[in-house]
Every structure is written in C-alpha cells, then in structure tokens.
Amino acid sequence: MNDFAGRVAAITGGASGIGAACAALFEARGATVAVVDLPDGDVSQPLEGVFERIAAEHGGVDILVNSAGISAVGPVEANSDEEWHRVLDVNVVGIVRASRAALPYLKASPHGGVIVNMSSIAATAGLVNRALYSASKGAVHALTLAMAADLVGDGVRVCCVAPGTVDTPWVARLLANAADPAAERTRLAARQPTGRLVTADEVAAAIAYLAGPGAGATTGTSLAVDGGMSGLRLVR
Numbered sequence: 001m002n003d004f005a006g007r008v009a010a011i012t013g014g015a016s017g018i019g020a021a022c023a024a025l026f027e028a029r030g031a032t033v034a035v036v037d038l039p040d041g042d043v044s045q046p047l048e049g050v051f052e053r054i055a056a057e058h059g060g061v062d063i064l065v066n067s068a069g070i071s072a073v074g075p076v077e078a079n080s081d082e083e084w085h086r087v088l089d090v091n092v093v094g095i096v097r098a099s100r101a102a103l104p105y106l107k108a109s110p111h112g113g114v115i116v117n118m119s120s121i122a123a124t125a126g127l128v129n130r131a132l133y134s135a136s137k138g139a140v141h142a143l144t145l146a147m148a149a150d151l152v153g154d155g156v157r158v159c160c161v162a163p164g165t166v167d168t169p170w171v172a173r174l175l176a177n178a179a180d181p182a183a184e185r186t187r188l189a190a191r192q193p194t195g196r197l198v199t200a201d202e203v204a205a206a207i208a209y210l211a212g213p214g215a216g217a218t219t220g221t222s223l224a225v226d227g228g229m230s231g232l233r234l235v236r
Contacts, residue, residue: 164226
C-alpha cells in the first residue's frame, strides 16, 4: 500500500511508543516522515522554527499527528499545582503549539491538511486515580471538536483517537513501579473486554485511517481504540 505517497507527515512524540509506531507505518505506506521529539522538538516550547525547517526540507506538511504527551496518577488532590500546569501544558497546550506552527503548511496542502490528536478513554470514562490525566485528555477531546469546526472551511480535517491502555514503554514503567507488576498488568488487561492491552500498532493503524485519503469525509471524530472498554458492558 502506497496511499501516503507524496505526503509529509509530522509526528510529535514520534521517537517512542505510539508515535514511533505511527512513524513506521506512515513511512511504510509512502509518506515522508518528520519526527518531532526531544531534544530538538519540545512541545512545551514554541515550534514555529521546527515546522519551518520541516517544510523547507520536505516541501510542506500535509499531516500532523499530535502524539506527544505525559501522564499523571492520583485523585484530584494528589498532584500539586505545578504538576497540573506541567501536564496540561504538554498534553493540551503542546497540541496547540504544534498545530499553530503547522497550520500555514496544512492549509496549503494540495491533498488537504489533516491533524490527528491523541485523546484517551480517560476523556469520557471516569477512571480511578487519573484525575489530572483525564482532565487533560477531556480537554484534547473538546479541543479537537473546536479545531475541526474552525478549520473545516480551510480544507483541514481534525480528528482524535481515544485509546484504552496501550502496551507502550510508559505503561511498562508504570507497571515496574507497582507493588505487584504482574497482577497490575493482569488488572489493566482485564478491564478491557478483549482481555488484553491495546498494541501501539493498532492505534497507529487507526491514526493512519483518519489521516488517509479514504477518510476524506471524516472530521471532528473521536475513534475509540480501546478493546471495547468505552462501549461494551459484558455480563459474565
């Protein structure tokens, strides 16, 4: 499949996890991929210069995948003001920074520009001990809808994916800090109706669908990739 031939895809957080899976998939399907990640592409800092360089080197930007993000654990009282500001700055304002910097090129894309944001099941489901993280992803969901409304007239589509628990290096670090890593992994897998963690490749495939030419009529949509967690209530 070569459906991304001639397109330039910029991926924040593209050096690991879901972002790296996206980079590999987009490249395999013909895209020119620009990875925006630390230390040179920090979403907590202005990114205009980064996208100017990408556009100058590759002739533009057609697709932006906003995958960079960080997590937080605990109920609403657990995190300090500083941590709230840090997580919201990366997870929400980071999307704003990247999108703002990429928009001149996305609007000029001959293919029609696309932005795919990284939301989460946490945006719409009340998860225990995830207050700050959930707040940030709820904001991403709302931001996606607002951006889609603002940009549809410019020919730029904006969607998001909402993964469940994904088997990534971040989850591996979370498990390593648990009192019983094996039991915690089993618990995380069991809360998804499929009985397993989502893979980074599965999320990347969903992102590629939303960014691809076959989804030209799709904007303002959140696509769940969560093993059925958001919609299924199984009686056993």
